[in-house]
Amino acid sequence: MQKRTIASSSLQVAPLVFGGNVFGWTADEATSFSILDAFVDAGLEFIDTADVYSAWVPGHQGGESETIIGKWLKKSGKRDKVVLATKVGMLAARKGLSGGNIQTAVEDSLRRLQTDCVDVYFSHLDDADTPLAETLGAYQRLIEVGKVRVIGASNYSGARVEEALLVAQQYGLPKYQLIQPEYNLYDRAAFESDLEPVAQAHRLGVVTYYSLASGFLSGKYRSGADLGKSARGSRVEKYLNERGIRILKALDEVAGRHDSAPATVSLAWLIARPSVTAPIASATSVEQLKSLTAAVHLTLSDADIRQLNDASA
Numbered sequence: 001m002q003k004r005t006i007a008s009s010s011l012q013v014a015p016l017v018f019g020g021n022v023f024g025w026t027a028d029e030a031t032s033f034s035i036l037d038a039f040v041d042a043g044l045e046f047i048d049t050a051d052v053y054s055a056w057v058p059g060h061q062g063g064e065s066e067t068i069i070g071k072w073l074k075k076s077g078k079r080d081k082v083v084l085a086t087k088v089g090m091l092a093a094r095k096g097l098s099g100g101n102i103q104t105a106v107e108d109s110l111r112r113l114q115t116d117c118v119d120v121y122f123s124h125l126d127d128a129d130t131p132l133a134e135t136l137g138a139y140q141r142l143i144e145v146g147k148v149r150v151i152g153a154s155n156y157s158g159a160r161v162e163e164a165l166l167v168a169q170q171y172g173l174p175k176y177q178l179i180q181p182e183y184n185l186y187d188r189a190a191f192e193s194d195l196e197p198v199a200q201a202h203r204l205g206v207v208t209y210y211s212l213a214s215g216f217l218s219g220k221y222r223s224g225a226d227l228g229k230s231a232r233g234s235r236v237e238k239y240l241n242e243r244g245i246r247i248l249k250a251l252d253e254v255a256g257r258h259d260s261a262p263a264t265v266s267l268a269w270l271i272a273r274p275s276v277t278a279p280i281a282s283a284t285s286v287e288q289l290k291s292l293t294a295a296v297h298l299t300l301s302d303a304d305i306r307q308l309n310d311a312s313a
């Protein structure tokens with residue numbers, strides 16, 4: 001497995017990121033620890049979380065995912081084996097990207113994560129009310145004192161990423177090295193038409209979220225009767241249409257040729273795309289995780305990729 005460098009940073013990562021929104025939500029603490037151990041044992045290192053995970057669960061406030069990761073880091077002693085990403089801007093109590101908010105939010109995240117440095121700090125959402133120079137200035141101070149290594153932008157439009165890069169250049173501030181957009185075999189149009197050309201023009205890293213379309217691309221949802229299979233079922237309903245079924249059929253066929261699984265093939269398709277550094281995906285068991293990590297060892301042929309592209313056109 002060849003490691004990939006994130007843009008012009010010194011960060012080298014395997015081409016698969018583990019998505020931490022499951023920790024404390026659909027994976028309890030013990031399961032989360034086993035998944036994290038298995039992920040690192042498979043030779044992978046990049047873990048993505050956010051301060052807001054998992055505030056959408058009744059009774060949660062956010063910070064649950066970071067807290068579990070922090071406990072695991074402390075217990076396992078594996079901090080040096082991990083590239084850790086978290087995000088600021090969406091937690092109700094720490095909303096937006098003002099300098100003061102970033103400064104407070106990072107301390108909260110570092111405390112929960114039980115570490116002194118976030119490897120990749122993402123702006124979770126664009127904040128039109130805060131000048132980009134203020135946000136980047138706050139990140140600069142965190143980079144200078146060693147609390148953050150690299151910064152990234154999630155859910156920005158292509159135009160706003162370009163604006164942020166320009167502001168960074170004009171004012172001598174750190175630039176976003178990577179972006180985190182929604183992108184998968186089903187949801188293609190927004191990324192391909194807007195952010196992908198910007199990422200390629202500026203050689204930005206790209207880590208994609210909802211890489212399995214919330215589990216739909218694992219193939220376990222084939223009809224409305226399957227929606228009860230997970231707490232995420234309601235998020236998947238929108239994929240159960242003619243195009244979705246056509247994509248699953250192509251995934252089944254490609255997976256059959258490689259003695260693989262639809263989830264693995266979906267991620268391998270993302271890994272093969274030149275603009276993508278690594279897909280982010282999550283799992284709720286060590287068994288599921290195996291189908292994710294297998295993707296870093298699966299090379300699709302040109303014919304496989306053509307078939308998947310045609311099915312999702």
Ligand SMILES: NC(=O)c1ccc[n+]([C@@H]2O[C@H](COP(=O)([O-])OP(=O)(O)OC[C@H]3O[C@@H](n4cnc5c(N)ncnc54)[C@H](OP(=O)(O)O)[C@@H]3O)[C@@H](O)[C@H]2O)c1
Nearest residue numbers: 019020021209210211212213214215218230281282284291
């Ligand atoms: N920047 C942002 O705004 C943003 C937004 C969303 C997500 N993210 C990031 O991206 C990550 C990935 O997104 P996601 O976790 O929501 O969605 P995802 O990776 O598209 O879907 C993962 C889910 O699919 C199911 N699954 C995985 N492997 C499977 C298998 N082999 N067989 C059957 N089911 C399987 C599991 O859920 P069940 O077992 O419950 O079915 C798993 O939690 C998040 O954890 C987060 O880090 C970022």
